[in-house]
Amino acid sequence: MEPVMKTFKSVLLLKLPFCTHPAAMDADENFRTKAPFRPVPSLALAALAGFFEKYKSLDYKLKVIDVNLEAYTKPGIPIDTSVYMGLLEDIITNNEYDVLALSVIFVFNVRWVETAAALSRKINPGAKIILGGGYPTLFPEHCLERHDIDDVVIGEGEATFLHIMNKYNNHRDAAFEEKFPFDGICLKK
Numbered sequence: 001m002e003p004v005m006k007t008f009k010s011v012l013l014l015k016l017p018f019c020t021h022p023a024a025m026d027a028d029e030n031f032r033t034k035a036p037f038r039p040v041p042s043l044a045l046a047a048l049a050g051f052f053e054k055y056k057s058l059d060y061k062l063k064v065i066d067v068n069l070e071a072y073t074k075p076g077i078p079i080d081t082s083v084y085m086g087l088l089e090d091i092i093t094n095n096e097y098d099v100l101a102l103s104v105i106f107v108f109n110v111r112w113v114e115t116a117a118a119l120s121r122k123i124n125p126g127a128k129i130i131l132g133g134g135y136p137t138l139f140p141e142h143c144l145e146r147h148d149i150d151d152v153v154i155g156e157g158e159a160t161f162l163h164i165m166n167k168y169n170n171h172r173d174a175a176f177e178e179k180f181p182f183d184g185i186c187l188k189k
Helices: 043-055 081-093 107-123 134-138 140-146 158-168 174-179
Strands: 010-015 061-066 099-103 128-132 151-153 185-187
Touching: 010 043, 010 081, 043 061, 043 099, 043 158, 081 107, 099 107, 099 158, 107 128, 107 134, 107 140, 128 134, 128 158, 134 140, 134 151, 140 151, 140 185, 151 158, 158 174, 158 185
Parallel strands: 010 061, 010 099, 099 128, 128 151
Antiparallel strands: 151 185
């Protein structure tokens, strides 16, 4: 009897907060008094999701959440960044996924990566974790060494992200591979 291969078809793609992590501030600091935080929607997430849906050849289910925008309650009012920890925990806890894809822009957001990866490993230990964005593009080896993640996307991630998903599922899409050669990945092994 052949072993059953685990499939990784359900993907939760999160844009992590790009504000300061609460653990990185002194007890008497308040991020809102240092700089009003008003995020803008991520065009990168839209491009990644659109590319993924257009070129996928397996029945992947992709859910995309920009955590930065989840706390936006009123236009023009700065966001209370203290709610992000609870939002992130709620999103990771209450969504089913086989792969958690994290997008992080800045190096100073490293603690958000640590928080999301730790939550995912606790709540969904069998899930794969992919990290992409500016921070891992600049420091791919460092990200794999420092964080409990499986793969890093380097540079523009649309095609690479889908290649990684196909790799996880032992799926070969020759037409896609010819049109978009596999590039821009850093692996632990």
